Structure formats: C-alpha cells, structure tokens
Amino acid sequence: MTISPLRDRTASKDQAASRDRGDPLWDIIELLFFAYRDFVSDPDDVLSKLGFGRAHHRVLHFVNRNPGMKVADLLHILNITKQSLGRVLKQLIDQGYIVQKEGANDRRQRLLYATPKGEALAMKLAGLQTERIARALNELDPGAHAAACRFLTAMIDAEDRGIVQKLIARADQSRSQK
Amino acid sequence: MTISPLRDRTASKDQAASRDRGDPLWDIIELLFFAYRDFVSDPDDVLSKLGFGRAHHRVLHFVNRNPGMKVADLLHILNITKQSLGRVLKQLIDQGYIVQKEGANDRRQRLLYATPKGEALAMKLAGLQTERIARALNELDPGAHAAACRFLTAMIDAEDRGIVQKLIARADQSRSQK
DNA sequence: GAAAATATGTCAATATAGCTGACATAAACT
DNA sequence: AGTTTATGTCAGCTATATTGACATATTTTC
Structure with missing residues (x-):
C-alpha cells in the first residue's frame, strides 16, 4: 500500500513566495x-x-x-x-x-x-x-527513518537536544548490555 | 547551526537484525x-x-x-x-x-x-x-519538508488519512481565496 | 559538630479537560 | 404526526496537572 503524497509543496510554483511571506x-x-x-x-x-x-x-x-x-x-x-x-x-x-x-x-x-x-x-x-x-x-523509502529522526530532533528546543540524544544513546547502551 | 545526526541507524551494521527482531x-x-x-x-x-x-x-x-x-x-x-x-x-x-x-x-x-x-x-x-x-x-536539506509530511501522514490511521488530507487541502483552498 | 542544602515524600486546595448519563429544543425528514 | 438529527445543557465523576506548606533523612559546607 502506497500513500499518495499530501500536496507536493516542494513542486508548488509559489512555494518560495509562501516561504518569504512566512505563511503558516x-x-x-x-x-x-x-x-x-x-x-x-x-x-x-x-x-x-x-x-x-x-x-x-x-x-x-x-x-x-x-x-x-x-x-x-x-x-x-x-x-x-x-x-x-x-x-x-x-x-x-x-x-x-x-x-x-x-x-x-x-x-x-x-x-x-x-x-x-x-x-x-x-x-x-x-x-x-x-x-x-x-x-x-515500510510504506516509505529506506532513508525515511533517518529523515524522521532528523526532523523530529530539529523540532526539539535546541538547548534540550543534547540531553535527549544522551538519554536515547545511554538507554540504548544499557539495554544492549543485557 | 548544524545538528549532528542522532545515531545513524541506517549505517548500523546490525540494523537488519534489529528490524528482524522487531526491537522497539x-x-x-x-x-x-x-x-x-x-x-x-x-x-x-x-x-x-x-x-x-x-x-x-x-x-x-x-x-x-x-x-x-x-x-x-x-x-x-x-x-x-x-x-x-x-x-x-x-x-x-x-x-x-x-x-x-x-x-x-x-x-x-x-x-x-x-x-x-x-x-x-x-x-x-x-x-x-x-x-x-x-x-x-532550515537546518535540514531541501526535501525535509516533503519527507516530514510523508512520515507524519503514514503515522496516521490509514482510515483517517483521506479525511485529514481533504481537511488540509480544503482549508488551504478556502484560505487562498481571500 | 552545627548549619545549610539536597532528595524525597506528603497534605490540602485548586484548575483544566476530559468523561457518562439524562434531558431539552428546534428543525428536518418520512 | 412521528421520528430522526443537530445542538445545547445540567449534574456529577475522573485524571492529570498546579501551588503552597511542611516533614524527614541525608549529605555537604563552614
């Protein structure tokens, strides 16, 4: 099952204009x-x-x-x-x-x-x-996992990203030692 | 400001094994x-x-x-x-x-x-x-917007995606008529 | 060693945002 | 005329959060 893209804003001809206006x-x-x-x-x-x-x-x-x-x-x-x-x-x-x-x-x-x-x-x-x-x-291309992680990380308050990343890394490590 | 990637799971040598196990x-x-x-x-x-x-x-x-x-x-x-x-x-x-x-x-x-x-x-x-x-x-590459939309859409209950997409499309249309 | 700071727990009162159930009103459908 | 639909409202309940005050044990600091 493939999902049709929502509205391909990247292909929209007025995307740049919208970005300039700071549209929501x-x-x-x-x-x-x-x-x-x-x-x-x-x-x-x-x-x-x-x-x-x-x-x-x-x-x-x-x-x-x-x-x-x-x-x-x-x-x-x-x-x-x-x-x-x-x-x-x-x-x-x-x-x-x-x-x-x-x-x-x-x-x-x-x-x-x-x-x-x-x-x-x-x-x-x-x-x-x-x-x-x-x-x-599974519905998306192979890079989707990494892309999602990058996007979600970038959405976090900059000052908290380090903490979150350490949290994830440390927990992963303690788990894999089992 | 660039953000270092979280942990590049796509490059991890045991990524396939992890996926097979269905690890969280x-x-x-x-x-x-x-x-x-x-x-x-x-x-x-x-x-x-x-x-x-x-x-x-x-x-x-x-x-x-x-x-x-x-x-x-x-x-x-x-x-x-x-x-x-x-x-x-x-x-x-x-x-x-x-x-x-x-x-x-x-x-x-x-x-x-x-x-x-x-x-x-x-x-x-x-x-x-x-x-x-x-x-x-802005911190990510140009395709990040579209990639984020694809990921988030795929995370929505399949039966609701159509409704959500119509909602977004219809609202966008009614706004742009102003 | 006394005093201050820290880690945690608890009591009381309050606010927000949700819920179920019951009932009311007006308008539309059959 | 009777039923269904769209909406509103009253009353009470629950879950999750808040602030403020205070208690206890332990560690740190002077």
Whole structure:
C-alpha cells in the first residue's frame, strides 16, 4: 500500500513566495496533531483496561528505559511537579510495576527500577507504538527513518537536544548490555 | 547551526537484525514525545496569559482553518464529547473569538466562524508553531519538508488519512481565496 | 559538630479537560 | 404526526496537572 503524497509543496510554483511571506506551515502543524493523536491512542487502550492513564505510561516508559534513574531526573524529563508524579508513581509501585532502591552512594536517593512485570508492560506498549512506526516506515523509502529522526530532533528546543540524544544513546547502551 | 545526526541507524551494521527482531524503535518513540512537547509549548505560553488552554487552541485552530464548519464536524475531528466541547466553545464565543451563524440550508446547524479577533489569535499561535517548524527545516536539506509530511501522514490511521488530507487541502483552498 | 542544602515524600486546595448519563429544543425528514 | 438529527445543557465523576506548606533523612559546607 502506497500513500499518495499530501500536496507536493516542494513542486508548488509559489512555494518560495509562501516561504518569504512566512505563511503558516499548516500541513506540518495539522499532520503533527493527527499523527501524535494516533500514536498515543494505541497504548491508551491497553492502559485504560489496567486503570492507568498516559501519565503512568510516561513514568513507566522512562524508568524502564533508564534503570536506576533518580526521582529528580524523572521530574525534569517529564517536566511536572513531584506532587503530580507522586500519585502516579505510588500506584505503579503499589501494583508492582516499579520498585525503589536506596542509592548506594547517596542514601537519600530512591533509584527507580521497572520490575519484570513493569518491563513486560513497558515493552508491550512500546511494541504497539513500534508496530505503527514500522508500518509507516515500510510504506516509505529506506532513508525515511533517518529523515524522521532528523526532523523530529530539529523540532526539539535546541538547548534540550543534547540531553535527549544522551538519554536515547545511554538507554540504548544499557539495554544492549543485557 | 548544524545538528549532528542522532545515531545513524541506517549505517548500523546490525540494523537488519534489529528490524528482524522487531526491537522497539526507541529513537522515534522518544523523539516524537519530546518534539510534540516542545511543539505545543509555544502556544501554551500565550494561551495561559489569556486564561485559555490547549483545548481552546484546538477549537480555535480548526474553526479558523475551516470557516463555517458544523459543530458535529468539530466533534469528530477533535474526538471529544459535545459536553467537553461545550464549555470551551462557550468561552471562546463569550469572549468574542468565535461566532455561530445559523445554517442557510439547515437551520438546526450552528456554523462556526472565527471573528477577526479569533483569527488574529489563531494566526499568532500558528505563527509560533511555524517559526519552530521553519527553524527546523532550515537546518535540514531541501526535501525535509516533503519527507516530514510523508512520515507524519503514514503515522496516521490509514482510515483517517483521506479525511485529514481533504481537511488540509480544503482549508488551504478556502484560505487562498481571500 | 552545627548549619545549610539536597532528595524525597506528603497534605490540602485548586484548575483544566476530559468523561457518562439524562434531558431539552428546534428543525428536518418520512 | 412521528421520528430522526443537530445542538445545547445540567449534574456529577475522573485524571492529570498546579501551588503552597511542611516533614524527614541525608549529605555537604563552614
């Protein structure tokens, strides 16, 4: 199944004029809205059956991806208050998806780890999202994956890109050591 | 300013093996999370000063883009209940950002239009998002815009793509008639 | 060793944005 | 005349976030 291109703006004769005027880039704005909407809908269905929401997904995702991360790190990544995190994290801990361990160097820290049960759920949810992404990339040419990464990276606040890239690289590394 | 590529998975020697195993595509999953987060943060700042939230933005955006749309259409696009829409829409109408006009053919319909004030706000918000997108595309090669559109379109539920594409095309057309 | 800073947790009150269910009104369709 | 459709509204509920205040244990600093 091939998808017909949306409207090939690159071939539009007045593309340069539009860019000069700084016209809104409606296509990206709206596609991003709908793509993200569908992207999060797959996990949402599974989560709601467990009595969880998107907030639980985000917490479990990052803990699973970064075993032993500090609560403070999680707060910075999610950009929420500790009170907001508290409720969600408590539920995940109480139901056995996440455990906390005292830091070896700094005993004030409560380092976060996904349990096998937590990891199973995290991987299930990531699997659903990966299915969608893989399906999308399969419809496109081979360079589409790299191109998507470049575009999405460039959309992130410049000051945060380094952090995000380290996050992805470090998590990939810790996973592959298994 | 050039951005170093995240991790060139296309050049990775075990990329094929990873794809065969169906490993999660962590890079896209996390980049999409952070990119969308920053993408909506620009408008959020402006909106919060007006006492509005993201919900108001979405309503105003689609009404501005599709002048004369029915309430029912808006409900389908946003995928929320009329009760949820009601509160937000009422505030936008009361404060003069949106007006309702009786349908010419079907007088039950309340067709939605952005007022000049509403259009100004919608365009301001779209402008902020466009700045970010344009900044991103400027860092990338010329085909990046089209590539991003293809990727994002492919990420949308197949059954919804047609609707979204029509939405974008129709709105573009109605705008350019001005 | 006392004081200050840090990491985390918790209580209380509030706001936003969504939901379900029930019901109301007006206009159009059959 | 009766049914369906488009819209609106009341009431109550849930999830996710907020701010502000305060508590506890631990580490760091002077």
